[in-house]
Amino acid sequence: MLRSRANEITELVRALASRRKARVDAARARLTIIGSPAVECLVEALEDDNNTVRSRAMPLLALIQDPRGREPLVAMLLDRSPRLREIAARSLARFPSAETIAALNRTLDKERREDVRVAAVESLVDLYAAGQETAIRRVVDLLMDASEAPRLRCAAFALLPILRPSERRGILTRLLRDPAVEVRDRAARVVARGEPRAQPSPASMRKLVENLQSDDYVAWNAAVRRLGSCGRSAVDPLIAGMRGHAHDPEYCIRAGLALKALGPRRSRSLTQALDEVVEPLPLQVLVDVVGSIGEKSLIYHLKALLERLAARPRAVDESDGFDPMRRVRSKAHLELAAIGSRVAIRDLRGLIADREGRLELEAVAAVARIGRREELVPLLGAYVREDRFTKERIADAVRTILRRERIRRNNPMFRGLSRAQRLAFEAILTRGSPSAGRRRAASRAG
Secondary structure (H helix, E strand, O other): OHHHHHHHHHHHHHHOOOOOHHHHHHHHHHHHHHOHHHHHHHHHHOOOOOHHHHHHHHHHHHHHOOHHHHHHHHHHOOOOOHHHHHHHHHHHHHOOOHHHHHHHHHHHHHOOOHHHHHHHHHHHHHHHHOOOHHHHHHHHHHHHOOOOOHHHHHHHHHHHHHOOHHHHHHHHHHHOOOOOHHHHHHHHHHHHHOOOOOOOOHHHHHHHHHHOOOOOHHHHHHHHHHHHOOHHHHHHHHHHHHHHOOOOHHHHHHHHHHHHOOOHHHHHHHHHHHHHOOOHHHHHHHHHHHHHHOOHHHHHOHHHHHHHHHHOOOOHHHOOOOOOOHHHHHHHHHHHHHOOOOOOHHHHHHHHHOOOOOOOHHHHHHHHHHOOHHHHHHHHHHHHHOOHHHHHHHHHHHHHHHHHHOOOOOOHHHOOOOHHHHHHHHHHHHHOOHHHHHHHHHHHHO
């Protein structure tokens, strides 16, 4: 079964080279749902001679947001192709970290192509919106620097809607006197437009939801910000939009950004969506939204979602051993584990023990947080059949549980292990020992 999954991922990555939009869209949706197991193959695709494949692989790494995707995207900032460097800069917006900010700042300092620099500015704005406070510094400096290209400075205007009103007014007052005509005119338009109305008309709401599929960063980003300020009335249109674009990962992620901006008080209307949405990709985004908002009553409702998924009939496309809802379930477990809840531990244990498909990294992270002795044997079984990267995460989880539960290696519970599980257990303990760490350090030094 695991081999068939590997074959499927390879075929899906090859499909990214297709000239048929429907085939490419289907491959993108499937790879996004598969998630972390597809990352290695997508990273390898960045070495492909076909720039089309490379350009389509990078946004998928951004959508999956596996940490293994960040460094290859940073490396792509140095590619020969300006178009690929631009896509890499935009894709890094989904990897909030100090390393990402440093890489994008280097691009602003060294890159000569304006399109690439604009992409870096817009990604830094998105990173600031995602909570990376240091991402704002270079953008503000650039916005106020009269020696910079007007187009680049105008791109930095995307920062203004997410600043405090007093900060926004102060910056606009200075920009209205800027020596660059383009910048002055842009500032004047922003001032004339004023603060957005509290509630758009139904027609305006529909237009905003449609704009989420735009290829124009300014258009879709403005729609995300506006929808995020509309309150509860935006929820149903956004959910309907996601379901109508259930095979479009980028659209669903953008809709999710707007939903995250609702805040805890307005988020309770998401409960109905968790009960009704059946499409894997929109559900995956909804679970991310629930976790980001952090409302405990909403997070506990993920247990009902897990029960619904467990009771559903087996889907047609699970015939190859791949459950399209596996990553949804794993993400839901991670959000429950983040608040210390074991209310769905039986389902999590079932995911770990399931031999029909790969173990998602989110499920491993969840069991590392809340796992007890009952989860150790299933974890050892998963260790035997998983790839090297996942084995390392499982090993970390096993060692974490052993320390937390104060379980020794000679505990009677391990007497019934199979030979493969016993070897896995010994490998995990040996690799995690202090002496093993010193040997690895000496080997690297040598």
